[in-house]
Amino acid sequence: MDASKPEFWMMIASIVIAICFIVMAIAMIAIALIVRRVVGTVKRVEEKVDPILNQIEPLMIKVNAVGEQGKLISAQFNEISENLSTATKYFAESAGLVREEVAELKLLVGQTALVARDKVELVSNTIERTNDQVITTTQFIQTKVVEPAREIAAIMAGVRKGLEVLFAPAPKQIDRVYLDDEMFIG
Numbered sequence: 001m002d003a004s005k006p007e008f009w010m011m012i013a014s015i016v017i018a019i020c021f022i023v024m025a026i027a028m029i030a031i032a033l034i035v036r037r038v039v040g041t042v043k044r045v046e047e048k049v050d051p052i053l054n055q056i057e058p059l060m061i062k063v064n065a066v067g068e069q070g071k072l073i074s075a076q077f078n079e080i081s082e083n084l085s086t087a088t089k090y091f092a093e094s095a096g097l098v099r100e101e102v103a104e105l106k107l108l109v110g111q112t113a114l115v116a117r118d119k120v121e122l123v124s125n126t127i128e129r130t131n132d133q134v135i136t137t138t139q140f141i142q143t144k145v146v147e148p149a150r151e152i153a154a155i156m157a158g159v160r161k162g163l164e165v166l167f168a169p170a171p172k173q174i175d176r177v178y179l180d181d182e183m184f185i186g
Helices: 006-073 078-166
Strands: none
Touching: 006 078
């Protein structure tokens, strides 16, 4: 191929566009894999936290019962009972905080999935726009460069033939008899 021909540049542009499509596809796959890993991590964290929360709630109930019994048994255990009540309060607050964190993680994962979906849609729209621009550019080059170049080449070929006819040597006069060798066209 010759670099001065438009077909060469159209081929180069097509190759560059194909490489861009491949890079975009790889980027979309990478985003999907990252989102999948984040969702998996959040599910594992939730699975590990739920049993702990289920164990803490019955424990809190038992600690409260022990605290109440301690108050009724003796005045000496009054101070211990207060400490157990405070511990139970902190356990309840901790359980509430853990629940809030899990809820925030769920919200974050949901938002991340929405953002990833939006980005995939943006990449898809970009690919469509690029494809439309390539088609438009190809049509523009075809109508504005290639077709006029063909017409000019045809006109130049006609002009060249016309000049050859005009400047060709004059034909010989046929006013004498020629030998067989002279009439041979070879």
